[in-house]
Amino acid sequence: MNIPDDPFFTFLQRALAMRGPQTLQRGLYNALRESILQGQLQANCRLPGSRIMAQRLAISRNTVNSALEQLALEGYLLRDRQGSRVASLPKTQATVSSPVLSACVAERFQELPPATPRESPPMLFTPGTPAINYFPLPLWRRLLDRTLREEGCLLLGYGDSAGEWALREAIARHLALSRGIDCDASQVVITEGALEGVNLCTQLLSEPGQLAWVEEPGYFGAKSAFLAAGLQLEGIPVDDEGMQFAQAASTPRLIFTSPSHQYPTGSVLSAARRLALLEFAHRAGAWIIEDDYDSEFRYSGEPIPAMRGMVRDAPVVYLGTFSKTLFPSLRLGFMVLPPALVAAAQPAIRALLRGGHRAEQRTLATFIEEGHYARHLAAMRRLYRKRQTQLREALAQELLIPHQVLAGEGGLHLTVLIDGIDDVAVVKLARQQQMSPAALSQFYLNAQHQRSGLVLGYGNTSASRFIPAIRTLQRIIASLPRGSG
Secondary structure, three states: OEOOHHHHHHHHHHHHHOOOOOOHHHHHHHHHHHHHHOOOOOOOOEOOOHHHHHHHHOOOHHHHHHHHHHHHHOOOEEEEOOEEEEOOOOOOOHHHHHHHHHHHHHHHOOOOOOOOOOOOOOOEOOOOOOOHHHOOHHHHHHHHHHHHHHHHHHHHOOOOOOOOHHHHHHHHHHHHHHOOOOOOHHHEEEEOOHHHHHHHHHHHHOOOOOEEEEEEOOOHHHHHHHHHOOOEEEEEEEEOOEEOOOOOOOOOOEEEEOOOOOOOOOOOOOHHHHHHHHHHHHHHOOEEEEEOOOOOOEOOOOOOOOHHHOOOOOOEEEEEEOOOOOOHHHOOEEEEOOHHHHHHHHHHHHHHOOOOOHHHHHHHHHHHHOOHHHHHHHHHHHHHHHHHHHHHHHHHHHOOOOOEEEOOOEOOEEEEEOOOOOHHHHHHHHHOOOEOOEEHHHHOOOHHHOOOEEEEEOOOOOHHHHHHHHHHHHHHHHHOOOOOO
């Protein structure tokens, strides 16, 4: 079966004229490939010879043959002594299946609000962003240069799936001193941030269809990871003592909690509830994922020990990150596995992780071991303690609408509870003023539990900006109708 010449060549001439920066060969290849996929060139249609195509299109025969050979190599054409003809390809149902697949994806994540985009540089009040301009970059560069000078191309391979041993040892020693966690380097797994740790826990410890408890309100990333893995979610309300799980009637497989500084309310899971939760997890065969995302920044009293170190053989996987203490683009976090999981998890870790960022990991190990990390944390605690105090003062002075300030005595954010406002609309208008607070209502899984307010990150925002920024937020809130939040 042959194709009519004139419409065929008219189409190809138009496609080549509109090819943009592509070469003639690539333009001809794309035009023929698209025609085959769209069914305009049907199976067994025989194309004109390469000499005729070259003459009609006013291009070289080599160009035509190169395009036809590539299409034959990929299976779109069959070439023999008689020329080229279109191969018989399976019919696709893209126009039918794509909307169906999109609907399935949308349905899986319909319980979650849209994630807030992350700008660089970050806007004012962006939660979870540290004061990156205070990071000792010249020191880091010297340590990185030293690492590359000493190790060189030895660091260019994949490395251990669980991360560089030197960093794992440094983290284990740091956790023993700062968080009361007794572990060795074999229990530490380096991840690309805390969220990869959540994903890895989900793959290691659960199966699709099982139940996960999440804090209500709670961390958006954990909910997204659980839903992506096909888990069922149940939001457990949070009060001043953390998760209120005593009345829950379900039995989860995973329990996600941030006990030292609940995100976003800032409450601390009380000792009584911690011990009760550990006992419950033992009886239920559940695993607790302890997110210790910013416990290094505690501004009153002693640091709160991690749940992981409270009892022996605790069914707890501990997650930490350097995104808050150093800088987000470092993309390094870690997880500490219980001893009972270490050997069993090794095959999965080797299969799911590939190592990498080896020079950065070695540099971070040196940064910790030489004391630079401890000194940087001390300096940042002083800075953030001062900023939190100044932000509280600015809120008391400039936010005239009735409100309540949450988020405890640590971390990088304050949560301002403001009942009766449309906090999503406030955030949208605030972004137009180069501010990016988060809407408190968006941290809830269940709309019936929702309360409205703003989560204000102060880690990346200079105190000199607080008063004018709060005044702007006050004007925005006052301009919107009440009672819709």
